[in-house]
Amino acid sequence: MDIDCPLPVNSEETIRLGHGSGGELSQNLFRNSIFPHIKNPHLEHLHDSARFAIDGARLAFTTDSFVISPLFFPGGDIGELAVYGTVNDLAMGGARPMYLSCSLILEEGLPLKTLERVMASMGRAAEQAGVQLVTGDTKVVERGKGDGLYINTAGVGLLEHDRDIGPGSIRDGDRILLSGDIGRHGMAVMASREGLAFDTPLQSDCAPLHAPVLDLLRAGINVHCLRDLTRGGLATALVELARARGRLLMLEESSVAVDPSVEGACELLGLDPFYVANEGRFVVFVAPEEEQSALNILHRHTVSADSRVIGEVAPSDPAAVVMRNILGCERLLDLLPGEQLPRIC
Amino acid sequence: MKFLHEYRQRKDIERTARQIARITTRPWTIMEVCGGQTHAIVKYGLQQFLPPEITLVHGPGCPVCVTPLEIIDQAIAIASRRDVIFCSFGDMLRVPGSDRDLLAVKAQGGDIRMVYSPLHALEIARQNPTRKVVFFAVGFETTAPANAMAAFLAREKGLRNFSLLVSQFLVPPAIEAISGVADSRVQAYLAAGHVCAVTGFESYHALARRFSVPIVVTGFEPLDILQGVLMCVRQLQCGENRVQNQYARAVERAGNQRAQDMLQQVFAVSAQNWRGVGKIPASGLRLCAAFSELDAGLLFADEKQPACDTSECISGEIMQGRKKPFECPHFGRRCQPQHPLGAPMVSSEGPCAAYYRYRAQVISNDAV
Structure with a gap:
C-alpha cells in the first residue's frame, strides 16, 4: 500500500474569493493586512x-x-x-x-x-x-x-438614546431572539445565478430592519446587542459575537426556522443553512425578563413577525457557539474556512 | 420536508437504538461505506445512541478524499493553461495538490468555473468554441451516469472542444480490498444507498458470501443508518451473511437500467489508484476506446506530473476505517479545514472534516 498525501497549501499571498466570505480567511485579512496599519478606538469595536x-x-x-x-x-x-x-x-x-x-x-x-x-x-x-x-x-x-x-x-x-448596544453589553443569561427564518437570500441568489429551478421559487428576504429596532428602543426595551445576518449567515454572526464578548452561546436547532424550499435546496447542494446569507434577518440580545415584551413588539412588524427565542448566553467560557440538535446532540458552530462549496454527490 | 423529517425523529431513533441494544451480546464493528453516511453519523451524534459494543468505522466513500494526488496535480496543470476553461464541482477546488489547490490557480488567473452538473460544462463548451473546456469527472457510481451522458451528448453534438478528466471509482472492489486484508476488523457493511440506486445490489451477494459479512444497503438519514445497523446486528448475532436492503424507498434490486446502459456505452472498467489506499484492480472507470477523443487525461498527457507525497496525513488509515480522525496527532491542531494536511479534512464528506465540523468541544490549539 502506498500512502500519498499532499503538502499543506498555505499560499495566502494573493486575495482569494474566500477572503470576502466573512469566515476565517476574512478575519485573517483584517488582522494581518488591515488593522496593523489603521488603528483607532472606533475600529477596534x-x-x-x-x-x-x-x-x-x-x-x-x-x-x-x-x-x-x-x-x-x-x-x-x-x-x-x-x-x-x-x-x-x-x-x-x-x-x-x-x-x-x-x-x-x-x-x-x-x-x-x-x-x-x-x-x-x-x-x-x-x-x-x-x-x-x-x-x-x-x-x-x-x-x-x-x-x-x-x-x-x-x-x-x-x-436617540444613550445605550451602548453592542457585543460588550451582552450579559450572562441573555436570551437570543431571531427575527425570522434563515437562508432565503443566499439560496435565492444561488438558484437564480446557476439556473437551478425548484418547485417553490425561492425569494430573497432583502428588507430594511430599522422599524422594529427603533420600536424596541422607543418602548424602553433594554436591548443589549443587535446584529443583522449577512454573508456567512446566522452561525458566522453569532460566532463573531461570542468571540467579541468571550461567552458561550447555546442554541436550540429546532427553534431556528428554515423554509422547506430553502432546506430542500441546501440538502440538494450539501450546504448548511446556518452559513447561508440573509439580507433581512437580525438577532437581538435581551435580558430574560424582557424576552416577552421584546417578542410582542417584533411580532407587530412584517419583517420580524416570526421572531422567536433561539438560545441564550451561558455564564461560562469558552467563547464559542454550541447548538443542540433535534436528537439532543451538541455541536460547535465555528467560522467556515472560506466559502461554502457545493458537494459532488 | 418529505422523506427527511420522518427519518430524523428522536423517538424513532431511540426506539431503534433500544432494539439494537436488546439483541447485542458481543462487540461488533460495522463500516459505513459512504462519506454522506459518515457525515450524518457525526452530525447527529448517532454513536451515542448505540450500545458500547457497536463500533462504527468510516469507509472510503468520499470521492474528494480518494482522488489520487497525480490526478489533482494534472487538473491543476490543465486548469493553469490559458487555452482552457476548467469546470469542476465545488468541493474539489480546495483539495491540496502537491503545491497548491485549484482555488489558488483561480486566484492566479486560471479560468475555473464551479458547476453543478457536467451538462452545465457542456453548455460552457458550446458557448466558447475557441476555448478547450475540461470537466473534472470525479465520483462514484452516483456521478458516473451524468458524466457519461455529458460525453455521449458532446460526441452527438460534435463538440470538439469538450473533454473529461476522469477519476471515477467503483464501490464493490473497495469493499473487497478492505475485507481481503488479513487483519480487517470490519464485520459488516452499510452499503451506500445512492450508489445502489444506480447499480442495484446483485454484485454484493458474492462479496457477502466470500468474506462472510452481512451487507445492508442503507440510506443517509439518522433513522436509515440505525435501521441499517439493526439489520447488520441481527445477522451478526445469528452468524448470517446476507445482502439486505434497508433503503427500499430509493433502491431496487436491479438498480437503474438506463443509467447502467449509459455507463456501459461510455466507460470501461479499469484499475484505479485510491489516494491513501493504493491501486485496486478493476475499481475505476475510464472512457472506453470509442470516447477516447474526449479523454482529457490523454489530450493533456504532457501535463502529467510525478506526485510528491508526505507522510504526515494518515488518510490511508482513516479511509480504511483503521483509525478515527481524532486518533491522528495533527487533527484539529496542525490540520484544520483552513490549512488541511490531507483531503479528508477538505471535503464536506471527508471523515476528518465531519469530525472537525461537528465536534462538541473546542480543540486545544496549543500544538498549532
Whole structure:
C-alpha cells in the first residue's frame, strides 16, 4: 500500500474569493493586512457601524459595498441591497438611519436601461426606509474590468438614546431572539445565478430592519446587542459575537426556522443553512425578563413577525457557539474556512 | 420536508437504538461505506445512541478524499493553461495538490468555473468554441451516469472542444480490498444507498458470501443508518451473511437500467489508484476506446506530473476505517479545514472534516 498525501497549501499571498466570505480567511485579512496599519478606538469595536458624538449629537456611521451577480434576483436587486444593507448596519447600532451616499462603478457596455432600473429601485428603497441619498459619485471602468455595476453606499444615522448596544453589553443569561427564518437570500441568489429551478421559487428576504429596532428602543426595551445576518449567515454572526464578548452561546436547532424550499435546496447542494446569507434577518440580545415584551413588539412588524427565542448566553467560557440538535446532540458552530462549496454527490 | 423529517425523529431513533441494544451480546464493528453516511453519523451524534459494543468505522466513500494526488496535480496543470476553461464541482477546488489547490490557480488567473452538473460544462463548451473546456469527472457510481451522458451528448453534438478528466471509482472492489486484508476488523457493511440506486445490489451477494459479512444497503438519514445497523446486528448475532436492503424507498434490486446502459456505452472498467489506499484492480472507470477523443487525461498527457507525497496525513488509515480522525496527532491542531494536511479534512464528506465540523468541544490549539 502506498500512502500519498499532499503538502499543506498555505499560499495566502494573493486575495482569494474566500477572503470576502466573512469566515476565517476574512478575519485573517483584517488582522494581518488591515488593522496593523489603521488603528483607532472606533475600529477596534468591529461593529456594523462606528458611533461617535459631534457637538453633542450622537451619530452612527457605516459603509458597505455591493457586488452581486445577477444584479436582479427573485425578491430584490442590487439597488435595494445597497440601500437596505447600509440602513441595516446603522439600525444594528441602534441608530435612526438618516442620510446615505451612493458611489457607482459602472462597466463600459452596461445598458442604461439596467442602470435606470437599479436607480429606480434605490429611490423606492430609500423612500421605504425613510432615508435620503444625498451625495454620490460615478466612475466608469473598461469593459471586462467590472461585473456590470458595483455600488458603494455609506450612511449616517442619529442615536436617540444613550445605550451602548453592542457585543460588550451582552450579559450572562441573555436570551437570543431571531427575527425570522434563515437562508432565503443566499439560496435565492444561488438558484437564480446557476439556473437551478425548484418547485417553490425561492425569494430573497432583502428588507430594511430599522422599524422594529427603533420600536424596541422607543418602548424602553433594554436591548443589549443587535446584529443583522449577512454573508456567512446566522452561525458566522453569532460566532463573531461570542468571540467579541468571550461567552458561550447555546442554541436550540429546532427553534431556528428554515423554509422547506430553502432546506430542500441546501440538502440538494450539501450546504448548511446556518452559513447561508440573509439580507433581512437580525438577532437581538435581551435580558430574560424582557424576552416577552421584546417578542410582542417584533411580532407587530412584517419583517420580524416570526421572531422567536433561539438560545441564550451561558455564564461560562469558552467563547464559542454550541447548538443542540433535534436528537439532543451538541455541536460547535465555528467560522467556515472560506466559502461554502457545493458537494459532488 | 418529505422523506427527511420522518427519518430524523428522536423517538424513532431511540426506539431503534433500544432494539439494537436488546439483541447485542458481543462487540461488533460495522463500516459505513459512504462519506454522506459518515457525515450524518457525526452530525447527529448517532454513536451515542448505540450500545458500547457497536463500533462504527468510516469507509472510503468520499470521492474528494480518494482522488489520487497525480490526478489533482494534472487538473491543476490543465486548469493553469490559458487555452482552457476548467469546470469542476465545488468541493474539489480546495483539495491540496502537491503545491497548491485549484482555488489558488483561480486566484492566479486560471479560468475555473464551479458547476453543478457536467451538462452545465457542456453548455460552457458550446458557448466558447475557441476555448478547450475540461470537466473534472470525479465520483462514484452516483456521478458516473451524468458524466457519461455529458460525453455521449458532446460526441452527438460534435463538440470538439469538450473533454473529461476522469477519476471515477467503483464501490464493490473497495469493499473487497478492505475485507481481503488479513487483519480487517470490519464485520459488516452499510452499503451506500445512492450508489445502489444506480447499480442495484446483485454484485454484493458474492462479496457477502466470500468474506462472510452481512451487507445492508442503507440510506443517509439518522433513522436509515440505525435501521441499517439493526439489520447488520441481527445477522451478526445469528452468524448470517446476507445482502439486505434497508433503503427500499430509493433502491431496487436491479438498480437503474438506463443509467447502467449509459455507463456501459461510455466507460470501461479499469484499475484505479485510491489516494491513501493504493491501486485496486478493476475499481475505476475510464472512457472506453470509442470516447477516447474526449479523454482529457490523454489530450493533456504532457501535463502529467510525478506526485510528491508526505507522510504526515494518515488518510490511508482513516479511509480504511483503521483509525478515527481524532486518533491522528495533527487533527484539529496542525490540520484544520483552513490549512488541511490531507483531503479528508477538505471535503464536506471527508471523515476528518465531519469530525472537525461537528465536534462538541473546542480543540486545544496549543500544538498549532
